[in-house]
Amino acid sequence: LHSIELYAIVNNAGIQAEFLYDDFLELNDYKEAINVNTYGAIRVTKAFKNLVKKSRGRIVFCTSCICRFPAPGMGAYSTSKWALTGYLEVIRHELRDYGVDVISVEPGIYCTPLNAIERTMKAMNATWARASNELREEYGEYWFSRGKRFFINVHDASPTDVTPVIDAYFHAITAKYPYKNYVVGLDAILLGVQLALLSNYRFFYSNHVVIEFSDIFEGCQRLLTRSSGLAGQLDCFIMDVRSEESVTTALNHLKRTTTVIHKGLYGLVNNAGVSGVPLPDDLLTLDDYRRVVDVNAFGVIRVTHAFKELIKEQRRELSVFGVNVCAIEPGFFSTPMVNMDNIEEKLHIVWENISDGLKQQYGKKYLNY
Secondary structure, eight states, X not given: OTTOOOOEXXXXXXXXXXXXXXXXXXXXXXXXXHHHHTHHHHHHHHHHHHHHHHHTOEEEEEOOGGGGSOOTTOHHHHHHHHHHHHHHHHHHHHTGGGTOEEXXXXXXXXXXXXXXXXXXXXXXXXXXXXXXXXXXXXXXXXXXXXXHHHHHHHHHHSOSOXXXXXXXXXXXXXXXXXXXXXXXXXXXXXHHHHHHHOTTOOSOOOOEEEEEESSOOHHHHXXXXXXXXXXXXXXXXXXXXXXXXXXXXHHHHXXXXXXXXXXXXXXXXXOOOOOOOOSOGGGOOHHHHHHHHHHXXXXXXXXXXXXXXXXXXHHOSHHHHTOOOOOOOOOOOOOGGGOHHHHHHHHHHHHHHSOHHHHHHHOHHHHHO
């Protein structure tokens, strides 16, 4: 840029993703949304970040009001925007000392080519058509027609003038004291309040243990050893959540067991996870994010999709049919996943692969710290 500085990056690119319940989505639907809405923004930010650091400028992300409440039927889109929000919140802290403001713009629903009626209806019809006959019978044509009518009603009630969003971008870039978050549109505020209060809001009206893993830790081996003495009470086997083949093999194993055949599968615990490299975004590559997302996000989705049918045979489907979906949010525990030898090895590998400019910028003392 020679004498001209780059003062701001605006990450505005995004796709809508499929608009149906998770039952009808495939893992690739999630990957497609995350590849653009999450990885795309990370890719652009990492490419231009050093220029913004030099100018002490701003990085602006277009997230969504969807990050403020659960929105049934928008699983892939919501997942990608939640992931993006997590990323921007982290680099907001990392770039504070450089004088760089990291800002999120959270628009409501606007009529744009992104959610054009014709394209959305075509996508919904294609997703419905590819589903199994059993799944379509379970939900029914009436449910699907209500879903399409709901989308049309929301679309028709949404504003076409995107000036408020543009104004938010302009203020975020030019204001002396920009906001950290811009919630744009009255609908974004009111819809969020409604869905947050109505926990049951709908857009459309045993004894088996599978060890999920990407790396087998000591605890997994202990559980496998213990299960050998509990024949008929505890059945343990290995499943790599990164592998469709491994997950399918585990599913078929369960389907052949007497208990599952007669009683179904009562519970599914998604516990598999890996820790990322504990370094600032400056020192990470997109592959560092992919490795973690492939286990901690795609692995969970892959396993849930595979085993959900067995859960539904026992209690039917999710909140509509009485199945509880629970989240456990642990703090920090000393486990093999955060083994210091493994972490130090990863830190040194990352450090050796970064540019000399970044090494000089952070300094060897930073790594030791």
